[in-house]
Amino acid sequence: MTMVQTQPRSTGAVTVPRTVADTMATAGPQVCDDMTVEVALSVMASARTGHLLVCDNDGVCTGLLTEAQLTAVRDSSVYTDRVQLRDILVVDSGPFASPVTAMAEAEHTMRHRRLDALPVVDEHGNAVGVLALAH
Secondary structure (H helix, E strand, O other): OOOOOOOOOOOOOOOOOOEHHHOOEOOOOEEEOOOEHHHHHHHHHHHOOOEEEEEOOOOOEEEEEEHHHHHHHHOOOOOOOOOEHHHHHOOOOOOOEOOOOEHHHHHHHHHHHOOOEEEEEOOOOOEEEEEEOOO
C-alpha cells in the first residue's frame, strides 16, 4: 500500500502583486520644478498629501519631495524665499521605478534608501503613479 499525502484545496485564489503596476497609486499632485518651497508646501497642504511629484518644463518627472524634506529646507539657516524645487532635487533626485519593475526590487530599493514613496515613471519619464510602502 502506498501512502498519498493530500493538501486541502484553497477556496479562493490569493493574487500576490508581482509588479509595481499592480500596487501603485495614481500619481497625485505634480508640480513644476521652478516652484518655490513655500508655494509647494501650500499646494501640499491644500491637496492633503505628504508628497509632491516634481516635473521639469517638459513634463518629465525629476523627483519626489516630501513635506518633511520641504520643511527641513524652509527651516534651514540658508533658506531664502527664492529657493526652487529644482535646487533641492539637484542634491538627490532619488530613484524611480517603472510599472514593470518587480515589487521585490522596488520594496528593496525603498527599504534600503529609507523611502516612504517612490515615483513610477513610463518609458518617457512621465509620472504614472506612486508606490508607497504600507506602514
